[in-house]
Amino acid sequence: MKIAVMATCLGDALFPQAVQATVQLLQRLGHTVLFPPGQTCCGQMHVNTGYLREAVPVVRHHVEVFGPVAEGTWDAVVAPSGSCTGSVRHQHAVVARRAGDERLAERAEAVAARTFELSELLVDVLGVSDVGAYYPHRVTYHPTCHSLRMLRVGDKPLQLLRAVRGLELVDLPDAEVCCGFGGTFAVKNSDTSTAMLADKMRNVLDTRAEVCTAGDSSCLMHIGGGLGRLRTGVRTVHLAEILASTEATQTPAAAGSPGGVRDEPVEAQR
Amino acid sequence: MSAREEVLARLRAARDAGAPREAPAPVPRTYRRTGAHAPGSPAVLDLLTERVEDYRARVLRVATDGEVAAAVARCLAEAGSQRLVVPADLPAPWRAGFGGRSVLEDSALAPASVEQLDGVDTVVTASAVAVAETGTVVLAAGAPGQGRRALSLVPDHHVCVVRGEGVVASVPEGLARLDPGAPLTFVSGPSATSDIELDRVEGVHGPRRLDVVLVG
Amino acid sequence: MSTTDLGMPAVRDDSRDTGLPTHSPAGQGHLRGTTSFPRAARTELADTQLRRNLGKATGIIRAKRAGVVAELEDWEDLRLAGSAIKADVMARLPELLEQLEENVTARGGTVHWARDAEEANRIVTELVRATGADEVVKVKSMATQETGLNEALEAAGIAAWETDLAELIVQLGHDTPSHILVPAIHRNRSEIREIFLREMPDVDPALSDDPRALAMAARAHLRRKFLSARVAVSGANFAVADTGTLAVVESEGNGRMCLTLPRTLITLMGVEKLVPTWSDLEVFLQLLPRSSTGERMNPYTSTWTGVTPGDGPQEFHLVLLDNGRSAVLADPDGRAALHCIRCSACLNVCPVYERVGGHAYGSVYPGPIGAVLTPMLTGISGADDPNASLPYASSLCGACFDACPVRIDIPNLLVQQRAASVESHTRPTAQDLAMKAAAVAMTSAGRFRAAEKGLGLGRLLAGREGRITSLPWPASVVASHWTGARDVPAPPAETARQWWERTGGGA
Numbered sequence: 001m002k003i004a005v006m007a008t009c010l011g012d013a014l015f016p017q018a019v020q021a022t023v024q025l026l027q028r029l030g031h032t033v034l035f036p037p038g039q040t041c042c043g044q045m046h047v048n049t050g051y052l053r054e055a056v057p058v059v060r061h062h063v064e065v066f067g068p069v070a071e072g073t074w075d076a077v078v079a080p081s082g083s084c085t086g087s088v089r090h091q092h093a094v095v096a097r098r099a100g101d102e103r104l105a106e107r108a109e110a111v112a113a114r115t116f117e118l119s120e121l122l123v124d125v126l127g128v129s130d131v132g133a134y135y136p137h138r139v140t141y142h143p144t145c146h147s148l149r150m151l152r153v154g155d156k157p158l159q160l161l162r163a164v165r166g167l168e169l170v171d172l173p174d175a176e177v178c179c180g181f182g183g184t185f186a187v188k189n190s191d192t193s194t195a196m197l198a199d200k201m202r203n204v205l206d207t208r209a210e211v212c213t214a215g216d217s218s219c220l221m222h223i224g225g226g227l228g229r230l231r232t233g234v235r236t237v238h239l240a241e242i243l244a245s246t247e248a249t250q251t252p253a254a255a256g257s258p259g260g261v262r263d264e265p266v267e268a269q270r
Numbered sequence: 271m272s273a274r275e276e277v278l279a280r281l282r283a284a285r286d287a288g289a290p291r292e293a294p295a296p297v298p299r300t301y302r303r304t305g306a307h308a309p310g311s312p313a314v315l316d317l318l319t320e321r322v323e324d325y326r327a328r329v330l331r332v333a334t335d336g337e338v339a340a341a342v343a344r345c346l347a348e349a350g351s352q353r354l355v356v357p358a359d360l361p362a363p364w365r366a367g368f369g370g371r372s373v374l375e376d377s378a379l380a381p382a383s384v385e386q387l388d389g390v391d392t393v394v395t396a397s398a399v400a401v402a403e404t405g406t407v408v409l410a411a412g413a414p415g416q417g418r419r420a421l422s423l424v425p426d427h428h429v430c431v432v433r434g435e436g437v438v439a440s441v442p443e444g445l446a447r448l449d450p451g452a453p454l455t456f457v458s459g460p461s462a463t464s465d466i467e468l469d470r471v472e473g474v475h476g477p478r479r480l481d482v483v484l485v486g
Numbered sequence: 487m488s489t490t491d492l493g494m495p496a497v498r499d500d501s502r503d504t505g506l507p508t509h510s511p512a513g514q515g516h517l518r519g520t521t522s523f524p525r526a527a528r529t530e531l532a533d534t535q536l537r538r539n540l541g542k543a544t545g546i547i548r549a550k551r552a553g554v555v556a557e558l559e560d561w562e563d564l565r566l567a568g569s570a571i572k573a574d575v576m577a578r579l580p581e582l583l584e585q586l587e588e589n590v591t592a593r594g595g596t597v598h599w600a601r602d603a604e605e606a607n608r609i610v611t612e613l614v615r616a617t618g619a620d621e622v623v624k625v626k627s628m629a630t631q632e633t634g635l636n637e638a639l640e641a642a643g644i645a646a647w648e649t650d651l652a653e654l655i656v657q658l659g660h661d662t663p664s665h666i667l668v669p670a671i672h673r674n675r676s677e678i679r680e681i682f683l684r685e686m687p688d689v690d691p692a693l694s695d696d697p698r699a700l701a702m703a704a705r706a707h708l709r710r711k712f713l714s715a716r717v718a719v720s721g722a723n724f725a726v727a728d729t730g731t732l733a734v735v736e737s738e739g740n741g742r743m744c745l746t747l748p749r750t751l752i753t754l755m756g757v758e759k760l761v762p763t764w765s766d767l768e769v770f771l772q773l774l775p776r777s778s779t780g781e782r783m784n785p786y787t788s789t790w791t792g793v794t795p796g797d798g799p800q801e802f803h804l805v806l807l808d809n810g811r812s813a814v815l816a817d818p819d820g821r822a823a824l825h826c827i828r829c830s831a832c833l834n835v836c837p838v839y840e841r842v843g844g845h846a847y848g849s850v851y852p853g854p855i856g857a858v859l860t861p862m863l864t865g866i867s868g869a870d871d872p873n874a875s876l877p878y879a880s881s882l883c884g885a886c887f888d889a890c891p892v893r894i895d896i897p898n899l900l901v902q903q904r905a906a907s908v909e910s911h912t913r914p915t916a917q918d919l920a921m922k923a924a925a926v927a928m929t930s931a932g933r934f935r936a937a938e939k940g941l942g943l944g945r946l947l948a949g950r951e952g953r954i955t956s957l958p959w960p961a962s963v964v965a966s967h968w969t970g971a972r973d974v975p976a977p978p979a980e981t982a983r984q985w986w987e988r989t990g991g992g993a
Contacts, residue, residue: 007982009928013938014975016982023991035986040934046921048882050904054925061929094898149884178837182881189879190967191528195537195841196881197971225972271503274599277808279505281580281757284815287507291818294577297570301563301769321782378796384713384747404775404783411797418797419746419788423739424713442768450731450764451593453794456771456787461739464779465652465668466675466697468543468550474651474701475708476739476786 001031001126004069006079006088006115008217009041015217021244022080022118025131028244034074038065044087047095049184056099059092063108070110076125077115080240082147082215085117090150117147118240119156119215129159134247136166140209141239142200142223144216145178157215157239164242172212173203181222197226204234215239305403305439314402314439315486318432321405325459326472327480335363338431338483342394343367345429345481351391355382355425357417360394364431376421378412387424393477394429395422400437401444404458407432407482408444411453419453428477430457434486497813499865508601509865510810515603515634516662517810517864519848522875526846536843539674544833544840550780551831551889557782558772567769569893572825575760576815582727582760583806589730593792595802600754602809607638610719610752613803614644617750619716623708625734625744626650627721628828629754629807631663631850635719646719647711649740651704658685664844664852666830667778672843675700682707708740718744718799722755723827724770725804728763731791732804735774735784745788751799756807758815758824770827773891777829810863819902823859825892832886832896838879847879848872854886858899866903866910874910877903938981 003026007019023033043058069077079085089112096105122128141161147153161169180186180196200223204212212227214220217238224236271279307314319329330341342364346354354368358377365373374390376382396415399408407430409416415431422428438444448454461476472478498508510517519526530536555561575582587597598613600606606629614622622639624630624646636646636657648657655670656663659681663669670678679695686707693703720741724733732753734741745751761767775784793802815821833839833853844852849860857876866874877900880886886896911918927937968974980988 009934012982014978016978016980016985019982020985023986027991033991035983035991037983037987038931040928040931043925043928046925048901048904049917049921050877050901050906050908051918051921051925052901052905054921058925058928065931091901145881145883145885149888176885178881178883178885180837180881182883185878185881186972187967188875189524189527189838190970191524191531192838192842192879193881194971195531196837221975222972225968225974228973229971271505272599273601273605276503276505276601277599277757277806277812278580278583280507280601280808280812281583281815283505284507284812284821285577285579287816288818288821289577290573294573295570297574298563298566301560301567301772303768324782325785381796388713401783404772406783411794419742420798423742423746441772442765445765445768445771450726450729450789451791453788453790453798455742456783456789458781458783458785460785461737462785463651463701463738464547465650465655465670465738466678466700467539468546468668468671469697471697471701473698474705474738474740475649475712475743 001075002034003031003121004034004036004066004074004077006039006066006077006084007035008079008081008084010217010221011080014221015238018080018217018238018240021238021240022078025240025244026078029126029128029131036065042084042087043095044084044091045183047087047091052095052098055095056101059095059108060104062088063092063104063111066111066115067107069114070107075114076121077111078118078121079115080118080215080238081217082117082144082151082153083218085115086146086150088112088115117151117153117215119153119160120151123156123159130163131160131243133164133243133245134166135164135242135245137211138168138170138209139211139213139242140170140172140204140207141175142172142179142204142212142214142219143175144214144219147215148176153215160239160243161213167242170207170209172207174199179219179223181219183218186222197222201226201230201232205232210234212236213239213242302440303442305443307402307439309438309443310435310486314437315434315484317439318400318402318405318437319484321402322459322482325405327459327482329482329484331484333486335485338364338485339366341483342429342431343369345483346371346392349392349427349479351427353390355387355390355393355421357395357415357421360396360415364394376417378418381418384420384424387420390425392427392429393421393425395431397430397432397436399444399447400432401441402437402439404441406444406456406458408448409455409457410448411455413452419455422455422457423476426477427479427481429481429483431483431485434484497816497865507812507816508808508810509813510863511602512864512867515632515809516850517632517860519872521848522872523846523879524875526848527842527879530842530846535674536672537841539672540840540843543668543671547780547834551777551834554776554780554782558776564769564772565891565893568773568891569825571761571766571769572892575758575762576821576824578762579757579760579815582762583757585727586725586730586760589728590792590804593730595730595792595804598803598805600805600807600809603633606633606754606805606807606809607635609805610635610754611638611642611644613752614639614717615642617717619644621645621647621715622717622719623647623649623711623715623744623748624653625718625720625736625741626653626669627719627754628666628850629721629756630719632809633754633807635754647708649708649712649744650736651701651738654704654708655681658682662845663850665833666828666851666853672845712743712747715744715748717750717752718748720744720751720753722753722759723774724767725755725760726764726767727760729791731764731789733767733787733789735787737779737785739786742786742788745790746798748799750801752803752805754805754807756809757811774827774829777831777889777891813865814859814862817862820858820862820899822894823855823862823899825894826855826859827892829891831889831891835885835889837883837885838881847876854880854896854900855894858896858903861903861906866907869911869915871910874907877907935983
């Protein structure tokens with residue numbers, strides 16, 4: 001299959017490991033992966049903060065860049081993010097219609113129909129749940145809200161994780177509860193967000209896992225940022241990195257991970 | 271403009287302005303309109319028993335109408351009831367177990383006062399319909415043996431006779447048998463509250479003790 | 487005032503008669519707090535007792551709800567039907583209200599109409615005065631909370647006695663409700679015991695904090711009131727247009743007492759609480775109890791139609807309330823908020839509500855549904871309006887939609903109301919400028935790359951404290967609000983784009 005990777009702005013700028021892992025995993029499975037150079041951002045931040053008008057050109061740009069998937073030039077678009085996939089699938093057409101642009105809405109729907117979150121692509125489209133990965137660690141999985149309740153990925157990520165050799169999967173208590181990220185929510189309502197994060201961290205620590213994984217770098221940035229601040233010794237690793245990992249590769253743990261965080265509080269660096 | 275005209279004008283303008291882009295689809299009635307068990311079937315009576323008991327109400331099963339009096343007598347004896355109130359048209363055979371207790375007869379034409387009702391221990395009524403899945407008994411005010419609403423409310427102990435043929439499995443079947451023209455009271459267990467730490471406590475303002483005598 | 491790009495209809499903010507959809511007038515009732523949600527939340531979050539009380543109570547109710555919902559194989563069908571019935575109600579609301587009025591009137595009731603909270607309170611006060619009574623017993627009612635009826639009655643020298651246990655706790659505690667179903671959910675048993683000991687004149691000084699004992703104390707406290715009350719005021723859960731029947735769903739029997747024993751009954755109801763036909767109740771009487779108290783059925787549901795000679799109140803008044811509902815109805819997406827049946831399932835599953843409680847919302851409607859319904863009823867007057875912050879009181883996690891028995895797409899409505907909040911700005915805020923700049927960067931890979939490159943993380947973090955900097959995502963989240971509790975990811979040596987350009991996707 002010819003698969004375009006949608007890096008997402010966050011993955012591009014701050015978590016390239018997850019994007020690289022997505023690419024390498026799909027290549028290992030025998031697919032052709034390409035990186036549309038024009039890509040920027042899905043516009044979810046604008047939409048979720050209430051800037052629906054300002055989101056229109058961002059959506060239009062995304063639809064232009066990923067338009068070839070609607071024509072069949074590419075077979076699929078994959079994003080290592082439930083949230084950004086959710087935005088493409090559930091927000092783009094809404095934004096376009098609200099602006100009265102029916103043509104854009106229809107085109108956005110055509111792109112969305114062939115855009116998948118990584119676990120969806122693997123399990124539903126490619127029909128694989130054992131991707132041949134090796135990851136000898138104790139891992140707990142946090143189902144991110146948008147993958148769980150917007151995309152309804154269900155247990156697909158767990159199917160994939162259960163097939164990873166060497167991986168000890170432990171259930172996360174209250175797994176389905178939001179970690180408190182919510183994009184600008186974490187900034188606008190930082191106190192409430194922190195309270196939610198505290199409970200999520202407590203549950204992660206209760207599992208005694210070494211690694212907390214998820215399908216969204218954004219939520220992992222949040223959970224990992226909290227776990228790191230408290231020096232808990234638990235790291236966050238994107239699902240794609242675990243699935244890309246084999247006996248032959250250095251594990252993300254050894255290579256440094258998204259959970260790797262600054263040693264100094266940020267204020268100290270002003 | 272009167273408030274009526276103004277509010278209706280606002281709502282008409284709003285209804286049109288906010289009309290969805292697509293016409294609303296007809297209501298999908300794909301939910302169950304009938305339950306798994308036929309009305310009055312042994313299975314539906316078993317289910318009702320289980321569900322009423324879940325509310326910590328008591329169910330006494332009797333086979334025939336003739337055994338109701340004895341079951342009622344047992345309920346009264348166990349509750350220590352001395353003073354009773356009944357709708358004037360409560361079937362006579364059911365009263366056979368009242369013994370020497372004082373019995374207040376109530377009807378719309380000769381209603382007992384609230385103070386009188388507050389002075390009795392137990393009310394005995396019939397019922398209109400029962401819904402097994404939810405453990406609900408429905409009283410229709412003024413219907414035979416069911417009395418005024420206050421009767422089954424003020425006394426602290428309610429003995430309710432449910433005939434098997436009046437037991438349906440599901441809520442839709444139950445509502446279909448009821449005429450909303452009369453005041454209806456749906457009773458699912460004794461009065462209860464979950465207002466303190468969402469911890470359920472049975473028995474607040476309504477009858478704190480509910481006994482269901484199920485016939486069939 | 488909210489407008490969309492499609493040109494929303496004119497929605498008015500004043501209450502002159504124009505026949506146009508109108509927001510709830512400012513300064514009336516209890517739909518607006520005094521501080522923004524984040525500020526109010528900060529105070530509530532510091533209350534450790536509150537956190538514990540809420541966490542425990544919502545945990546219990548979530549488990550109960552999940553259990554009884556799982557029992558019904560046709561739960562999703564019921565949700566779909568409930569949603570469709572309510573959509574149909576909205577499409578025919580004026581006609582159905584006229585039908586309801588006709589049927590209530592035919593059965594001996596009197597129907598009144600109220601444009602707003604003050605008018606509703608005035609109507610009820612005058613009706614009570616006409617009976618000569620100086621006190622009323624009340625069934626828990628969100629509509630009367632919304633209008634501030636108790637205060638209005640008090641100002642007129644009429645005492646209003648709340649009879650629902652949780653409302654009683656709130657009233658005796660000189661407190662405000664914090665939950666739609668359980669207004670005293672923020673209080674635990676020992677706090678309730680203290681309130682009862684302090685406020686109930688005849689209470690046993692040895693009262694324990696056992697919930698049963700507390701419930702019995704409430705029973706004793708209210709019994710005389712019930713038996714002697716001449717006037718009751720209630721809300722309504724449902725009104726059936728084709729029969730004129732009203733329904734009140736409750737647990738304790740206080741509702742039955744109020745609906746049955748007094749001579750006069752006054753019911754205040756929002757215009758949206760209609761269902762078209764009697765048989766439509768078969769859907770809602772399954773959805774509501776399982777969603778709200780997590781029971782197969784609530785202990786008592788009372789239905790009545792007008793006046794029944796010889797049984798119950800011989801005088802019945804129904805007051806139909808607009809108070810901003812016409813403005814909600816005028817919004818094609820937003821009108822779904824009027825489908826709400828006030829079950830509070832969305833509160834109980836909301837991670838924000840669970841930690842902050844209801845008071846921070848400033849409105850009688852807290853939680854996810856309150857965060858959309860409140861600003862829709864009142865409109866958003868500008869960036870400083872406390873209600874402008876409500877749509878942001880959510881991480882958009884979506885748990886509310888899954889729990890909603892009538893499938894209100896609350897996350898979508900939150901986003902729509904965020905747009906309304908943004909569009910209420912009369913002058914661009916710092917955030918407005920940042921978002922516009924970000925949109926420019928995000929519509930060109932070249933500009934986006936430049937933005938990424940230009941942002942050494944050090945610069946990126948240099949934004950002023952507490953302010954979203956004018957830098958594109960993801961820089962914007964890395965403001966000091968973030969770093970208060972979270973570390974910042976180490977910047978990668980190269981972006982994914984740079985990696986691809988360097989390697990073409992090879993390792």
